[in-house]
Amino acid sequence: MSDTRQPPAVLGGAPIYPAGPPDWPLMDPEIEQVFAELIQTGDWGRYRGPHGDRLRSALKEYHGCRHAHLCSSGTAAVELALRAVGVREGDEVVMSAYDFKANFTNIAMLGAIPVLIDLRPDDWQVDVDQLENAIGEKTKAVLVTHLHGGLVDLEQVRAICEPRGIPVIEDICQLEGARIQGRIAGMGGDIGVLSFGGSKLLSAGRGGAVITNSDEYQQRITIFTERGNDLSPLSEMQAAILLPQLQQLDQRTKIRLDTAQRLFAELETCAGLPPIRTNLRDSFPGYYKVGFQYDPSEFNGLSRDQFSQAMIAEGFAVHPGFRSLHKIHSKRRYRAPAPLRVADLADENVLVLHHPILLEQSDWQTGFAQAVDKIRQFSDDLLSLAEIPPKNDRN
Ligand SMILES: Cc1ncc(COP(=O)(O)O)c(C=O)c1O
Structure with missing residues (x-):
């Protein structure tokens, strides 16, 4: 992992996780x-x-x-x-x-x-x-x-x-x-x-x-x-x-759960990026994506798209989530019996980490938390980034 005093990779510093996101699918x-x-x-x-x-x-x-x-x-x-x-x-x-x-x-x-x-x-x-x-x-x-x-x-x-x-x-x-x-x-x-x-x-x-x-x-x-x-x-x-x-699914699900837990432990004290989790009994998720409820106010107003660009440059596949459906469809095409206030927020603030890194056994979680800290530390400089949603062909 590299020096966090360097500027963010998107502004020319060395990326924290130079290996970048692993390939998928794996050729087992x-x-x-x-x-x-x-x-x-x-x-x-x-x-x-x-x-x-x-x-x-x-x-x-x-x-x-x-x-x-x-x-x-x-x-x-x-x-x-x-x-x-x-x-x-x-x-x-x-x-x-x-x-x-x-x-x-x-x-x-x-x-x-x-x-x-x-x-x-x-x-x-x-x-x-x-x-x-x-x-x-x-x-x-x-x-x-x-x-x-x-x-x-x-x-x-x-x-x-x-x-x-x-x-x-x-x-x-x-x-x-x-x-x-x-x-x-x-x-x-x-x-x-x-x-x-x-x-x-x-x-x-x-x-x-x-x-x-x-x-x-x-x-x-x-x-x-x-x-x-x-x-x-x-x-x-x-x-x-x-x-x-x-046949490999259960074993891989376990590894993903374990590496995701290690990430959550690293992010425990990190404001503005709470992971989406469950507290249902007798349950565990499967991580195609690890979701986060991004809060721009904890990053000096840095938009979700700017944050995502900066994380990708550091080597982590963190992309914006879906658009909320009422934001992209005409009112004539759906019915909404009650206001969709939380979906408004999700439309702007869901971030997702793509799953392949969850099978990596190296200590990438520390680097992930360092990248988040670095982005917070340099948020003033990052505000100048164009608000271009990073390309994501992985749904
Ligand atoms: C929640 C959900 N439902 C349905 C689909 C559709 O799957 P496919 O891409 O195989 O058409 C996707 C694809 O990403 C999805 O994320």
Whole structure:
């Protein structure tokens, strides 16, 4: 680690973590072996074969569910889940005002209306206390997404939705392998959605899955996707490289939890950058991103984008989070039964650290805290940085 009296790297100093963010996905020996076998057998180029069946079985066993449907992306999986629970034109789907953009778009593309609810002030996850107020006669489903190291209280969500017969879709695209109130993530609602995108914890470049115990939902997905050909398939090649990653998932989740805890310990006394955490019982997150509630007032008014640029230059992949959905969509496209004040704040102040560094066993956490201190110390100089949101192609 370098001298913190030097100017920040974005202003010409030496970066604190010159190694920079690690590559992803990792080329494990297990993956190399799969590629060698795919070439040898020719399975890489086949429509059908054993790999998709094996992955389906492994996902069912891992999640303890009856059905696992493989598809081409998490985005496709969300659409299939919405269709499976019967969302149609004119229906309403309740979701968080801070979520992945395509979740909103998927609802709108079905002719349904997203009903946006605000976040909890403490962990910036969807505020389940506001759910009842958002549910109306037209509510067809509730879509819940756990984000950035936070977890949504699904027991509370089920207690509201079950008596009303409203299905819960659980988006676990950012935390495969997590545990929420004693259940494996994805099994906390009626149907779960996974992503195997290139930056994700389980990566196949692209890909997704829908998991459920409902025969009816599975049947609807089959009817919608089977057209003599699969509408949004996952290839044999993709399925093959996901299998060893699923086997490694629990071990890697543990390492990520441990390295994230070490980071939180380093940041304990650091004002203005509290990590998003959970205090749900019998639970642990899966870290696709470690989220932070950035507070510019603790950094002399330095904007989140300026802070992010400075952290990236120091060697840490810290990017702005999502845009809140009511900030990027016309009011005509959604309903918001109550003000979205915390989502306003999240829109401007979520920062996320990308996961690959969480598998690094070196003491990068000390350097991370040093980089934050350095940015605070040089905040006056950094205020001159252009307010350009750093590029992020990793969602
Ligand atoms: C919460 C969430 N849901 C859904 C998706 C969509 O997944 P995909 O990129 O595989 O389409 C993403 C992707 O980042 C996501 O973060």
